[in-house]
Amino acid sequence: MKTDIDIAQAADVWPIEKIAQQAGLTSDEWEPYGRDKAKIQLHDLTKQQKLGKLILVTSINPTPAGEGKSTVTVGLADALVSQKHKTMVALREPSLGPVMGLKGGATGGGYSQVVPMADINMHFTGDFHALTSAHNTLAALIDNSLYQGNPLNLDPRRMLWKRALDVNDRALRHITIGLGGPTSGVPREDGFDITVASELMAILTLSKDLEDMKDRISRIVVGYNYDKEPVTVADLGFAGAITTLLKDAIKPNLVQTLAHTPALIHGGPFANIAQGTNSILATKSALHLADFVVTEAGFGADLGGEKFLDFKVPLLGKVPDTIVIVATVRALKMHGGEDKKNLSTPNIEALQKGLANLGRHLKSMQRYGVPVVVAINQFTADTDEELNMVKTYAAKFDVPAYIADVWGLGGDGAQELATGVVSAADEAKNYQPLYQPDDDVLVKIEHIVHDIYGGQGVELSDKATKQLQTFKKYGWDKLPVIMAKTQYSLSDNPNKIGAPESFNIHIREFIPKLGAGFLVALTGSVLTMPGLPKHPAALDIDIDNENHIIGLN
Incomplete structure (x- = not known):
């Protein structure tokens, strides 16, 4: 059987100018980055006022299946x-962390991929390198300010800006810098976040120009x-320099699918x-250029889905016309307690139990007032009985479910799904956000926990409680909330699979990200710098003298 990279390397990839023409871009609206990649300009793309229909793809809680x-x-x-x-x-855009770690790349799979797959999964057009460099340039400038007399009276014990690296490197989570004597800087504790958790990444994906x-x-x-007052980049005077480093990274990247559908790939939080x-x-540019835009939100509907609908939608100015929840029989059986090594064996009992996870997400997405459909991503071992059980379960929520074999058949395997999505996109919408902008931070979190996770309540650490008091003083207490939570569970405990009940979400700390315009709530034991697994994907990656990967x- 051919692997994803085999299929991608054998693909007939069109020259990027042909894809740009197909997308409706004029010659002055894009610039080539080699034969099969391009950056698109932004200045003329908003002239067309009519927006296409937006299809948001999300999923159940992910599993190793x-x-x-x-x-x-x-x-x-x-x-x-x-x-x-x-x-x-x-x-x-994919991050090198999972590409070299556990999850792998993020360009699709089989005959449903975007290409050039290898380039996109690794260095692409250099956006992540620019972000990492800009992030660490700011860190160096901050430490230089400390060393050069500390004119802003910064307290080295109360620094928020860490350094960044787009690799899973657990050894850099907590470090000490400035060692080596008086000429080597001011000693202090520091750490690294993965680049995709950087506030600059968030800012890149949220900025309009x-x-x-x-x-x-x-x-x-x-x-x-030292007076416990916040210090900003504006106070330091470095905003212009950091923005200059990102002048090209802000431009969306144009590539294509194996079937030559234009694809904009940009940013990767x-x-x-x-x-x-x-x-x-990227999303708005696509909406101006196409009649349908298919986008995705990371991980399950409890994470990427909720954040898209409550945080991105107001900034985008466009509500999804349909929400697609992806599920597999294999993953649902894991949520029902089945061991990963037995997933190819039919197990109706485990599937029945695991369907509760799908049910939670169906209920939470329906509350937004947008039509919902289920895409059952088919695997060869799935039986008709199992597939029909998922369809019957979704029907209990008045949600249609469509079987799709996109890995093996590409777009040909998603014809019924496409027809169903078009039909759903024509239905009336009554978008209802989860919370109001003026709601208190804790009220917003309680809505997310109750209505999206199905949880019971919220527990704050002493540190988080004190932080909220400080945020209120500075007027930050009504900012939107980005929950940093395990993707594997609706709770903050990755071992509580399926549809857990009567649980609390534990918030240990808040991180204010005023440039991005939100507060990050760190829950459970979630980390902003992941680690590599015992067998990282990097062990299996190789290249020969003919550039064959x-x-x-």
């Missing part, structure tokens, strides 16, 4: 094109002074520790 959300996203887009709908894909990006960067709170969606610029998935 895999759900294939990106694969379904790409296959659905290709199916829509085959049905004569002008369609574009809008996705996030360079000026907006500079304003947002100016508002970043890097730490507190994780959904378990950040907001989990691609850039507003193996093991990348």
